[in-house]
Amino acid sequence: MSTETGKIILTADRPTGRLHLGHYAGSLKRRVELQESGKYDRIYIMIADDQALTDNADNPGKIRDNIINVVLDYLSVGIDPLKSTICVQSALPALHSLTFYYLNLVTTARLSRNPTVKSEIQMRGFADEGLPTGFFCYPVSQAADITAFDATVVPVGEDQLPMLEQTREIVEKFNRIYGQTLVLPQAMIPENATQRRLPGVDGKAKMSKSLGNCIYLSDSPKTVKQQINGKMFTDPQHLRIEDPGHIEGNVVFTYLDAFCNNDHFARFLPDYNNLEEMKEHYMLGGLGDGTCKKFLIQVLEDTLVPIREKRMKWEKDIDTVYDILKAGTAKAREVTDATLERVEHAMRIDYFSDRSVVGEWQNLLKTSH
Numbered sequence: 429m430s431t432e433t434g435k436i437i438l439t440a441d442r443p444t445g446r447l448h449l450g451h452y453a454g455s456l457k458r459r460v461e462l463q464e465s466g467k468y469d470r471i472y473i474m475i476a477d478d479q480a481l482t483d484n485a486d487n488p489g490k491i492r493d494n495i496i497n498v499v500l501d502y503l504s505v506g507i508d509p510l511k512s513t514i515c516v517q518s519a520l521p522a523l524h525s526l527t528f529y530y531l532n533l534v535t536t537a538r539l540s541r542n543p544t545v546k547s548e549i550q551m552r553g554f555a556d557e558g559l560p561t562g563f564f565c566y567p568v569s570q571a572a573d574i575t576a577f578d579a580t581v582v583p584v585g586e587d588q589l590p591m592l593e594q595t596r597e598i599v600e601k602f603n604r605i606y607g608q609t610l611v612l613p614q615a616m617i618p619e620n621a622t623q624r625r626l627p628g629v630d631g632k633a634k635m636s637k638s639l640g641n642c643i644y645l646s647d648s649p650k651t652v653k654q655q656i657n658g659k660m661f662t663d664p665q666h667l668r669i670e671d672p673g674h675i676e677g678n679v680v681f682t683y684l685d686a687f688c689n690n691d692h693f694a695r696f697l698p699d700y701n702n703l704e705e706m707k708e709h710y711m712l713g714g715l716g717d718g719t720c721k722k723f724l725i726q727v728l729e730d731t732l733v734p735i736r737e738k739r740m741k742w743e744k745d746i747d748t749v750y751d752i753l754k755a756g757t758a759k760a761r762e763v764t765d766a767t768l769e770r771v772e773h774a775m776r777i778d779y780f781s782d783r784s785v786v787g788e789w790q791n792l793l794k795t796s797h
Protein backbone atom coordinates (compact mmCIF):
# COMPACT_ATOMS: atom_id res chain seq x y z
CA MET A 429 0.00 0.00 0.00
CA SER A 430 1.36 3.43 -0.86
CA THR A 431 2.47 5.91 1.77
CA GLU A 432 2.32 9.70 1.60
CA THR A 433 5.12 11.27 -0.36
CA GLY A 434 4.55 14.98 0.31
CA LYS A 435 6.50 17.15 2.69
CA ILE A 436 4.71 16.94 5.97
CA ILE A 437 5.61 18.63 9.24
CA LEU A 438 4.55 17.62 12.72
CA THR A 439 5.43 19.61 15.80
CA ALA A 440 3.95 19.36 19.28
CA ASP A 441 4.08 20.81 22.76
CA ARG A 442 3.08 19.48 26.13
CA PRO A 443 0.41 21.75 27.60
CA THR A 444 1.94 22.12 31.05
CA GLY A 445 2.28 25.91 31.07
CA ARG A 446 2.21 29.08 29.04
CA LEU A 447 4.85 29.30 26.32
CA HIS A 448 7.85 31.55 26.87
CA LEU A 449 10.63 33.26 24.96
CA GLY A 450 12.65 30.03 25.03
CA HIS A 451 9.87 28.32 23.08
CA TYR A 452 9.67 31.29 20.76
CA ALA A 453 13.39 31.45 19.96
CA GLY A 454 13.83 27.68 19.80
CA SER A 455 10.73 26.69 17.93
CA LEU A 456 7.67 28.94 17.47
CA LYS A 457 9.39 31.55 15.34
CA ARG A 458 10.67 28.91 12.99
CA ARG A 459 7.29 27.22 12.79
CA VAL A 460 5.79 30.43 11.50
CA GLU A 461 8.63 30.76 8.99
CA LEU A 462 8.10 27.19 7.81
CA GLN A 463 4.38 27.85 7.60
CA GLU A 464 4.97 30.95 5.47
CA SER A 465 7.66 29.30 3.30
CA GLY A 466 5.03 27.52 1.23
CA LYS A 467 7.42 24.57 0.94
CA TYR A 468 5.33 22.11 2.91
CA ASP A 469 2.24 20.27 1.79
CA ARG A 470 0.82 19.92 5.26
CA ILE A 471 1.71 21.21 8.70
CA TYR A 472 0.29 19.77 11.90
CA ILE A 473 0.75 21.29 15.33
CA MET A 474 -0.36 19.03 18.12
CA ILE A 475 -1.09 19.80 21.73
CA ALA A 476 0.36 16.72 23.37
CA ASP A 477 -1.98 16.45 26.35
CA ASP A 478 -1.59 12.67 26.59
CA GLN A 479 2.15 13.02 26.81
CA ALA A 480 1.72 15.75 29.43
CA LEU A 481 -0.39 13.34 31.48
CA THR A 482 2.44 10.79 31.63
CA ASP A 483 3.97 12.82 34.45
CA ASN A 484 0.87 14.72 35.55
CA ALA A 485 -1.62 11.92 36.06
CA ASP A 486 -2.72 13.44 39.35
CA ASN A 487 -3.26 16.89 37.88
CA PRO A 488 -5.44 16.73 34.77
CA GLY A 489 -6.88 20.17 35.56
CA LYS A 490 -3.50 21.72 34.90
CA ILE A 491 -3.37 20.12 31.45
CA ARG A 492 -6.96 21.16 30.67
CA ASP A 493 -6.23 24.79 31.64
CA ASN A 494 -3.05 24.95 29.63
CA ILE A 495 -4.58 23.70 26.41
CA ILE A 496 -6.19 27.10 25.94
CA ASN A 497 -3.01 28.89 27.00
CA VAL A 498 -0.96 27.02 24.42
CA VAL A 499 -3.49 27.51 21.60
CA LEU A 500 -3.62 31.24 22.37
CA ASP A 501 0.18 31.34 22.31
CA TYR A 502 0.18 29.63 18.90
CA LEU A 503 -2.36 31.99 17.42
CA SER A 504 -0.61 35.01 18.94
CA VAL A 505 2.77 34.25 17.38
CA GLY A 506 1.19 33.89 13.96
CA ILE A 507 0.30 30.23 13.55
CA ASP A 508 -2.46 30.48 10.97
CA PRO A 509 -5.16 27.82 11.29
CA LEU A 510 -5.76 28.05 7.55
CA LYS A 511 -2.19 26.97 6.89
CA SER A 512 -1.36 24.84 9.93
CA THR A 513 -3.68 22.28 11.48
CA ILE A 514 -3.84 22.62 15.26
CA CYS A 515 -5.08 19.49 17.04
CA VAL A 516 -5.37 17.81 20.43
CA GLN A 517 -3.62 14.48 21.00
CA SER A 518 -6.10 12.79 23.34
CA ALA A 519 -8.87 13.10 20.74
CA LEU A 520 -6.89 11.03 18.23
CA PRO A 521 -7.50 7.41 19.26
CA ALA A 522 -5.35 6.04 16.42
CA LEU A 523 -2.32 7.30 18.32
CA HIS A 524 -3.16 5.06 21.24
CA SER A 525 -3.53 2.00 19.02
CA LEU A 526 -0.27 2.70 17.21
CA THR A 527 1.54 3.15 20.51
CA PHE A 528 0.30 -0.24 21.67
CA TYR A 529 1.58 -1.95 18.53
CA TYR A 530 4.92 -0.15 18.56
CA LEU A 531 5.56 -1.07 22.20
CA ASN A 532 6.13 -4.63 20.97
CA LEU A 533 8.99 -3.45 18.78
CA VAL A 534 10.98 -1.74 21.55
CA THR A 535 12.85 -3.35 24.44
CA THR A 536 12.89 -1.95 27.96
CA ALA A 537 16.70 -1.86 27.66
CA ARG A 538 16.41 0.46 24.67
CA LEU A 539 13.96 2.73 26.47
CA SER A 540 16.27 2.87 29.49
CA ARG A 541 19.06 4.23 27.30
CA ASN A 542 17.14 7.28 26.04
CA PRO A 543 19.25 10.14 27.48
CA THR A 544 16.42 12.71 27.55
CA VAL A 545 14.08 10.37 29.40
CA LYS A 546 16.93 9.41 31.73
CA SER A 547 17.54 13.01 32.78
CA GLU A 548 13.81 13.72 33.05
CA ILE A 549 13.46 10.71 35.38
CA GLN A 550 16.14 12.23 37.61
CA MET A 551 14.63 15.72 37.49
CA ARG A 552 11.18 14.47 38.44
CA GLY A 553 12.42 12.27 41.27
CA PHE A 554 10.95 9.17 39.62
CA ALA A 555 14.13 7.24 40.39
CA ASP A 556 13.15 7.25 44.09
CA GLU A 557 9.36 7.52 43.95
CA GLY A 558 8.76 4.97 41.23
CA LEU A 559 8.59 5.48 37.51
CA PRO A 560 5.16 5.56 35.81
CA THR A 561 5.20 3.09 32.92
CA GLY A 562 3.48 5.61 30.65
CA PHE A 563 6.25 8.12 31.23
CA PHE A 564 8.95 5.51 30.64
CA CYS A 565 7.32 4.63 27.31
CA TYR A 566 6.45 8.11 26.05
CA PRO A 567 9.14 8.00 23.32
CA VAL A 568 7.10 5.17 21.78
CA SER A 569 3.94 7.23 21.93
CA GLN A 570 5.88 10.07 20.31
CA ALA A 571 6.84 7.67 17.50
CA ALA A 572 3.13 7.01 17.09
CA ASP A 573 2.48 10.77 16.86
CA ILE A 574 5.10 11.28 14.20
CA THR A 575 4.26 8.28 12.06
CA ALA A 576 0.49 8.73 12.33
CA PHE A 577 0.82 11.99 10.39
CA ASP A 578 3.34 10.51 7.94
CA ALA A 579 5.61 13.35 9.02
CA THR A 580 8.73 13.70 6.94
CA VAL A 581 10.14 16.64 8.91
CA VAL A 582 9.96 17.14 12.66
CA PRO A 583 11.30 20.51 13.84
CA VAL A 584 12.48 20.04 17.42
CA GLY A 585 15.00 21.19 19.99
CA GLU A 586 18.18 19.21 20.54
CA ASP A 587 16.74 17.45 23.58
CA GLN A 588 14.24 15.73 21.28
CA LEU A 589 16.82 14.12 19.00
CA PRO A 590 16.75 10.85 20.98
CA MET A 591 12.97 10.64 20.32
CA LEU A 592 13.53 11.01 16.60
CA GLU A 593 16.24 8.38 16.70
CA GLN A 594 13.90 5.95 18.45
CA THR A 595 11.10 6.77 16.03
CA ARG A 596 13.35 5.99 13.09
CA GLU A 597 14.32 2.66 14.68
CA ILE A 598 10.66 1.78 15.16
CA VAL A 599 9.83 2.74 11.58
CA GLU A 600 12.67 0.63 10.22
CA LYS A 601 11.76 -2.35 12.36
CA PHE A 602 8.07 -2.06 11.51
CA ASN A 603 8.75 -1.84 7.80
CA ARG A 604 11.16 -4.77 7.98
CA ILE A 605 8.64 -7.02 9.70
CA TYR A 606 5.37 -5.92 8.10
CA GLY A 607 6.49 -4.44 4.79
CA GLN A 608 7.01 -0.84 3.69
CA THR A 609 4.26 1.05 5.54
CA LEU A 610 5.63 3.88 7.66
CA VAL A 611 7.39 7.06 6.57
CA LEU A 612 10.91 7.62 7.91
CA PRO A 613 10.97 11.09 9.53
CA GLN A 614 13.81 13.53 9.80
CA ALA A 615 14.60 15.91 12.67
CA MET A 616 15.17 19.57 11.93
CA ILE A 617 17.04 21.49 14.63
CA PRO A 618 17.71 25.26 14.88
CA GLU A 619 20.93 26.40 13.22
CA ASN A 620 21.72 29.21 15.62
CA ALA A 621 23.22 27.86 18.85
CA THR A 622 21.65 30.52 21.11
CA GLN A 623 18.26 29.77 19.66
CA ARG A 624 18.66 26.10 20.43
CA ARG A 625 18.59 26.70 24.14
CA LEU A 626 17.80 30.09 25.55
CA PRO A 627 18.86 30.25 29.22
CA GLY A 628 16.61 31.58 31.95
CA VAL A 629 17.01 35.25 32.89
CA ASP A 630 19.14 34.06 35.84
CA GLY A 631 21.56 32.30 33.46
CA LYS A 632 20.37 28.80 34.43
CA ALA A 633 20.42 26.38 31.51
CA LYS A 634 16.71 26.45 30.80
CA MET A 635 13.66 28.60 31.37
CA SER A 636 11.56 26.81 33.93
CA LYS A 637 8.37 27.79 35.65
CA SER A 638 9.51 26.46 39.02
CA LEU A 639 12.68 28.57 38.87
CA GLY A 640 10.73 31.75 38.07
CA ASN A 641 13.31 32.63 35.41
CA CYS A 642 11.00 32.79 32.38
CA ILE A 643 9.72 35.58 30.21
CA TYR A 644 6.33 34.43 28.96
CA LEU A 645 4.90 35.52 25.63
CA SER A 646 1.83 36.70 27.52
CA ASP A 647 3.77 38.67 30.17
CA SER A 648 2.94 42.36 30.54
CA PRO A 649 5.56 44.99 29.60
CA LYS A 650 5.94 45.65 33.33
CA THR A 651 6.77 42.01 34.10
CA VAL A 652 9.22 41.81 31.21
CA LYS A 653 10.98 44.90 32.53
CA GLN A 654 11.08 43.49 36.06
CA GLN A 655 12.53 40.17 34.89
CA ILE A 656 15.29 41.94 32.98
CA ASN A 657 16.12 44.81 35.29
CA GLY A 658 15.59 42.84 38.47
CA LYS A 659 16.79 39.35 37.66
CA MET A 660 18.86 39.18 34.52
CA PHE A 661 22.50 38.24 35.03
CA THR A 662 25.19 40.33 33.37
CA ASP A 663 28.91 40.25 34.14
CA PRO A 664 29.60 40.14 37.89
CA GLN A 665 33.06 41.65 37.30
CA HIS A 666 31.67 44.63 35.44
CA LEU A 667 31.25 46.86 38.48
CA ARG A 668 31.86 50.31 37.02
CA ILE A 669 30.84 51.41 33.55
CA GLU A 670 34.44 51.97 32.53
CA ASP A 671 35.51 48.45 33.57
CA PRO A 672 36.02 45.99 30.71
CA GLY A 673 33.02 43.64 30.48
CA HIS A 674 32.65 39.99 29.53
CA ILE A 675 30.23 38.68 26.94
CA GLU A 676 30.66 35.00 27.72
CA GLY A 677 27.92 33.85 30.10
CA ASN A 678 26.40 37.34 30.08
CA VAL A 679 22.71 36.66 29.69
CA VAL A 680 21.88 40.10 28.25
CA PHE A 681 24.16 39.37 25.30
CA THR A 682 22.92 35.79 24.96
CA TYR A 683 19.41 37.20 24.53
CA LEU A 684 20.61 39.90 22.15
CA ASP A 685 22.31 37.17 20.10
CA ALA A 686 18.98 35.40 19.83
CA PHE A 687 16.71 38.38 19.21
CA CYS A 688 18.34 41.54 17.90
CA ASN A 689 19.00 42.62 14.32
CA ASN A 690 20.71 45.60 12.71
CA ASP A 691 17.41 47.39 12.28
CA HIS A 692 17.02 47.41 16.08
CA PHE A 693 20.30 49.34 16.32
CA ALA A 694 19.16 51.92 13.79
CA ARG A 695 15.92 52.42 15.69
CA PHE A 696 16.93 52.12 19.35
CA LEU A 697 20.71 52.34 19.72
CA PRO A 698 22.21 54.20 16.76
CA ASP A 699 25.61 54.50 18.49
CA TYR A 700 26.33 51.08 17.00
CA ASN A 701 25.64 49.57 13.60
CA ASN A 702 25.39 46.03 14.87
CA LEU A 703 25.82 43.68 17.80
CA GLU A 704 29.51 43.12 17.08
CA GLU A 705 30.27 46.81 17.58
CA MET A 706 28.24 46.90 20.76
CA LYS A 707 30.04 43.84 22.13
CA GLU A 708 33.42 45.34 21.31
CA HIS A 709 32.60 48.50 23.24
CA TYR A 710 31.31 46.47 26.19
CA MET A 711 34.50 44.38 26.34
CA LEU A 712 36.66 47.48 26.09
CA GLY A 713 34.81 49.20 28.94
CA GLY A 714 32.57 52.25 28.89
CA LEU A 715 29.25 50.66 28.11
CA GLY A 716 26.98 50.27 31.11
CA ASP A 717 24.71 47.32 31.88
CA GLY A 718 21.77 49.70 32.26
CA THR A 719 22.10 50.81 28.63
CA CYS A 720 22.41 47.21 27.47
CA LYS A 721 19.32 46.14 29.41
CA LYS A 722 17.31 49.09 28.19
CA PHE A 723 18.17 48.15 24.61
CA LEU A 724 17.32 44.49 25.25
CA ILE A 725 13.91 45.48 26.62
CA GLN A 726 13.24 47.49 23.45
CA VAL A 727 14.36 44.58 21.28
CA LEU A 728 12.17 42.08 23.13
CA GLU A 729 9.19 44.42 23.16
CA ASP A 730 9.55 44.73 19.40
CA THR A 731 8.85 40.98 19.26
CA LEU A 732 6.33 40.89 22.11
CA VAL A 733 4.05 43.84 21.27
CA PRO A 734 2.45 42.28 18.17
CA ILE A 735 2.17 38.93 19.98
CA ARG A 736 0.36 40.58 22.91
CA GLU A 737 -1.96 42.46 20.57
CA LYS A 738 -2.99 39.31 18.75
CA ARG A 739 -3.49 37.50 22.04
CA MET A 740 -5.80 40.22 23.32
CA LYS A 741 -7.91 39.87 20.23
CA TRP A 742 -8.13 36.08 20.45
CA GLU A 743 -8.79 36.10 24.20
CA LYS A 744 -12.02 37.92 23.48
CA ASP A 745 -13.13 35.18 21.10
CA ILE A 746 -12.63 31.85 22.83
CA ASP A 747 -15.68 30.47 20.99
CA THR A 748 -13.81 30.78 17.71
CA VAL A 749 -10.61 29.38 19.24
CA TYR A 750 -12.60 26.36 20.36
CA ASP A 751 -13.99 25.89 16.85
CA ILE A 752 -10.49 26.13 15.34
CA LEU A 753 -9.24 23.46 17.71
CA LYS A 754 -12.24 21.23 17.09
CA ALA A 755 -12.00 21.50 13.30
CA GLY A 756 -8.21 20.95 13.35
CA THR A 757 -8.64 17.89 15.53
CA ALA A 758 -11.33 16.46 13.25
CA LYS A 759 -9.00 16.87 10.28
CA ALA A 760 -6.13 15.26 12.19
CA ARG A 761 -8.40 12.42 13.17
CA GLU A 762 -9.08 11.56 9.54
CA VAL A 763 -5.38 11.49 8.74
CA THR A 764 -4.36 9.45 11.76
CA ASP A 765 -7.26 7.01 11.37
CA ALA A 766 -6.15 6.38 7.78
CA THR A 767 -2.62 5.60 8.96
CA LEU A 768 -3.93 3.20 11.57
CA GLU A 769 -5.94 1.44 8.90
CA ARG A 770 -2.81 1.09 6.77
CA VAL A 771 -0.85 -0.23 9.76
CA GLU A 772 -3.49 -2.76 10.77
CA HIS A 773 -3.66 -3.94 7.18
CA ALA A 774 0.14 -4.37 7.09
CA MET A 775 -0.01 -6.27 10.38
CA ARG A 776 -2.82 -8.41 9.04
CA ILE A 777 -5.12 -7.55 11.93
CA ASP A 778 -7.67 -5.71 9.80
CA TYR A 779 -10.27 -8.46 10.23
CA PHE A 780 -13.31 -6.27 9.85
CA SER A 781 -12.28 -3.95 7.01
CA ASP A 782 -13.97 -6.46 4.68
CA ARG A 783 -15.11 -10.12 4.87
CA SER A 784 -12.08 -11.58 3.07
CA VAL A 785 -10.88 -13.35 6.19
CA VAL A 786 -14.04 -15.47 6.14
CA GLY A 787 -12.87 -17.22 2.94
CA GLU A 788 -9.37 -17.55 4.37
CA TRP A 789 -10.63 -19.19 7.53
CA GLN A 790 -12.92 -21.46 5.54
CA ASN A 791 -9.97 -22.65 3.42
CA LEU A 792 -7.85 -23.12 6.49
CA LEU A 793 -10.45 -25.37 8.04
CA LYS A 794 -10.95 -27.28 4.80
CA THR A 795 -7.26 -28.13 4.45
CA SER A 796 -6.91 -29.10 8.09
CA HIS A 797 -9.65 -31.72 7.84
Ligand code: TRP
Pocket residue numbers: 438439440441442476479570573574582584588
Ligand atom coordinates in the same frame (compact mmCIF):
# COMPACT_ATOMS: atom_id res chain seq x y z
N1 TRP B 1 8.21 15.64 23.59
C1 TRP B 1 7.93 16.91 22.98
C2 TRP B 1 8.35 18.01 23.95
O1 TRP B 1 8.39 17.78 25.13
C3 TRP B 1 6.47 17.09 22.62
C4 TRP B 1 5.99 16.13 21.57
C5 TRP B 1 5.01 15.19 21.71
C6 TRP B 1 6.43 16.07 20.22
N2 TRP B 1 4.80 14.55 20.57
C7 TRP B 1 5.65 15.05 19.61
C8 TRP B 1 7.37 16.79 19.46
C9 TRP B 1 5.80 14.74 18.25
C10 TRP B 1 7.53 16.46 18.11
C11 TRP B 1 6.75 15.44 17.52
O2 TRP B 1 8.62 19.10 23.51
